[in-house]
Amino acid sequence: MFCLRVLMCFGDKLEEPQIKQIENMQNNLVLGFRRYKHILKFFPRVGKIIFRNRWKELIELQREQRNIIIPLIEARRRAKEQKTEHGDELVVAYVDMLLNLELPEEKRNLNVGEIVALCSEFLSAGTDTTSTALQWIMANLVKNPSIQEKLYREIASAVGEKQSKVTDEEAVKEEDLQKIPYLKAVILEGLRRNPPGHFVLPHTAAEEVELNGYVIPKDTAINFMAGEIGLDPNVWEDPKEFRPERFLVEGSDKGVDFDITGSKEIKMMPFGAGRRICPAFALAMLHLEYFVANLIWHFQWNPVEGDDVDLSEKQEFATVMKNPLRSYLF
Numbered sequence: 001m002f003c004l005r006v007l008m009c010f011g012d013k014l015e016e017p018q019i020k021q022i023e024n025m026q027n028n029l030v031l032g033f034r035r036y037k038h039i040l041k042f043f044p045r046v047g048k049i050i051f052r053n054r055w056k057e058l059i060e061l062q063r064e065q066r067n068i069i070i071p072l073i074e075a076r077r078r079a080k081e082q083k084t085e086h087g088d089e090l091v092v093a094y095v096d097m098l099l100n101l102e103l104p105e106e107k108r109n110l111n112v113g114e115i116v117a118l119c120s121e122f123l124s125a126g127t128d129t130t131s132t133a134l135q136w137i138m139a140n141l142v143k144n145p146s147i148q149e150k151l152y153r154e155i156a157s158a159v160g161e162k163q164s165k166v167t168d169e170e171a172v173k174e175e176d177l178q179k180i181p182y183l184k185a186v187i188l189e190g191l192r193r194n195p196p197g198h199f200v201l202p203h204t205a206a207e208e209v210e211l212n213g214y215v216i217p218k219d220t221a222i223n224f225m226a227g228e229i230g231l232d233p234n235v236w237e238d239p240k241e242f243r244p245e246r247f248l249v250e251g252s253d254k255g256v257d258f259d260i261t262g263s264k265e266i267k268m269m270p271f272g273a274g275r276r277i278c279p280a281f282a283l284a285m286l287h288l289e290y291f292v293a294n295l296i297w298h299f300q301w302n303p304v305e306g307d308d309v310d311l312s313e314k315q316e317f318a319t320v321m322k323n324p325l326r327s328y329l330f
């Protein structure tokens with residue numbers, strides 16, 4: 001997943017050691033977040049003195065990050081200039097858009113520090129969330145073989161006529177995905193049952209509001225129990241059960257009619273909701289559909305003998321499986 005995000009971000013297929021270097025550096029920053037946040041959260045000036053050593057560590061990590069990411073940005077800037085000179089086409093990468101972006105109010109382009117920060121956010125926000133969601137979905141499919149079988153049959157009926165697994169190793173393609181509504185239902189059910197984030201990012205009340213008799217003062221930091229919303233028994237029948245059919249129109253296989261953005265009503269919000277909803281929710285859905293379709297199309301997934309799939313949770317950057325999925329393939 002990280003290789004894919006690096007490719008999307010910098011538009012270049014980097015060598016494995018270089019990708020590992022970026023991944024380690026990003027992991028250190030993300031996993032160290034809890035250690036460093038105290039410095040900046042309360043009285044930053046005093047925090048920098050009290051937590052002097054941590055502050056030094058953080059500065060060192062940021063220096064390392066700039067040393068790694070700035071050359072990639074500059075290489076991309078040069079590649080873009082050269083390609084344009086020769087009239088060649090270049091696949092658009094995230095960093096290209098950042099380089100072209102002009103801030104409308106300030107009438108300036110982003111500076112290199114801002115681009116580094118945005119690339120860093122892109123790499124961190126898009127990797128663990130998607131890979132954790134994928135692991136939870138696969139775990140639920142291993143735990144529920146009849147659902148896995150049904151999904152396999154649905155994929156086969158959508159792509160099977162033109163592809164034979166025996167003679168053709170081709171993947172299920174992006175254009176095939178929309179022909180498999182049950183696949184979308186499986187992904188949505190996975191995000192409802194085991195969302196990678198049980199909370200969204202902290203928000204602030206822009207003005208004083210009253211909610212169910214409670215007054216929330218202006219500027220209060222607020223969050224939403226996004227994971228719990230999807231498990232509310234008043235909204236979802238047997239919420240702990242993994243039942244993709246609940247997302248199919250009238251329980252049939254005709255299609256899925258569900259608004260994941262919550263613009264009409266919020267029954268779950270794995271990507272948040274409103275103006276600050278995850279900007280990549282459509283991309284994440286596409287990648288999850290693509291990966292799950294191909295993993296199920298090419299392999300049969302079974303629990304390791306005597307090993308019941310354990311859906312206990314553990315809080316890391318995302319809410320991950322406490323006991324990671326163990327499975328064997330046919």
Ligand code: HEM
Binds near residue numbers: 121197276
């Ligand atoms: C299954 C996968 C994903 C899930 C469940 C997910 C979930 C979320 C959630 C809950 C938020 C916070 C929304 C809020 O505070 O209201 C968020 C924000 C964000 N996500 Fe995702 N996300 C996923 C994939 C991705 C991917 C693939 C990318 C980029 C490649 C991405 C980039 C971001 C960014 C940049 C933000 C911050 C937006 C802001 O500050 O306003 N996410 N995501």
